Amino acid sequence: MKPQLTLEDVAVGDALPVLSYEVSATTVVLGALATRDWRPMHHDHDFAVTRNGVRDIFLNTPNQAAWFERYLTDWTGPHGRPGRMRFRMSDSVFPGDTMAITGTVTGVRVDEAGCGWIEVDLDLAVGAESKTGCSARIAVPVSPDDNPWARRGERWRP
16 A cells, blocks of 8 residues: 655646546446436547537536546545645547546645645646646645544635
8 A cells, every 4th residue: 555645745737647547438427327417428429529529428527527637646645635725628429439637746835724725837748638627725734643534624725
């Protein structure tokens, strides 16, 4: 098991490791099912092509959000607690695409409640084309005995 990331392990400008994943039709459909998104463009090839004018079914918004969250928590370890995420999708991700998620640390700070925060700019790309850009904020321990998941009330300000 990898050691727990703490705030002192991170600096502005740090690059996060790349997460590459080959998207299949199953990836798309299971993501839509998990988020209760029954719209046919996420599971019906003919509908997606005929009605939406795209080449195949494609990842839905909550599925992409889940990939960004996974990416961040894989990096931070189990005590990393997502706070905020904003992203903008510019193009679709289809079965057969290999998506690559990358990230760069843009901020590191401790808030007035003592919670450690890392700001990260993320990108989901297929080949050289950016499909979705994201800015995220994730809480991490400020010391080995801290756990952002234990924070409640005034001690948690995402």
